[in-house]
Amino acid sequence: MRTRYLKLLDYGITKEEADRLIELAGDPDNAALVKLAVDESNPGLSDALFTSLTMGIGYRRMMRQGRYIPGKEDDFYAYRRRALYIFKLLLKGRETENQVAVASH
Numbered sequence: 001m002r003t004r005y006l007k008l009l010d011y012g013i014t015k016e017e018a019d020r021l022i023e024l025a026g027d028p029d030n031a032a033l034v035k036l037a038v039d040e041s042n043p044g045l046s047d048a049l050f051t052s053l054t055m056g057i058g059y060r061r062m063m064r065q066g067r068y069i070p071g072k073e074d075d076f077y078a079y080r081r082r083a084l085y086i087f088k089l090l091l092k093g094r095e096t097e098n099q100v101a102v103a104s105h
Contacts, residue, residue, distance in 0.1 A: 004078045011085035021084050024091065025053040033090045034083075041083035044070055049083050052076075 001010070008018050025034045031054065038049035048069045051057055059076045062069060069076060 003082055004075055006078065006081060008081055008084070011081065011088075013081075013085060013088065017088075018084060021088055021091075022053065022056070025084075025087060026056065030087075030091075033094065034087055037083045037087035037090060040086050042071075042079040045076060045079050048076065049080055052080055053083060053087070 008015065013021070024030055034053055035046075035050060038046040038053065041049060048059075048062060048067065051062065051067075052059070059069060059073045071079075
């Protein structure tokens, strides 16, 4: 299925979980993981996706502010959903890594 048509539930993410992921994306401690996620999701949109996820700014607001986004709104949000999924996986990986580090001490 094309990325454009995938919804959060297709990635196994509920609305509540998405809200929590967006909250975590806004935490400066997670900026590096968010950057990895948006770069993997769509390198051409990564700057706009990073702003959207970390600052809570949507496509239309960025466009009104005069920011150029190289894509249509539905594509932007499709890649934003994909970035959230990748971010979720990265968070799980970091959590697992921390658990292994604690267990080995």
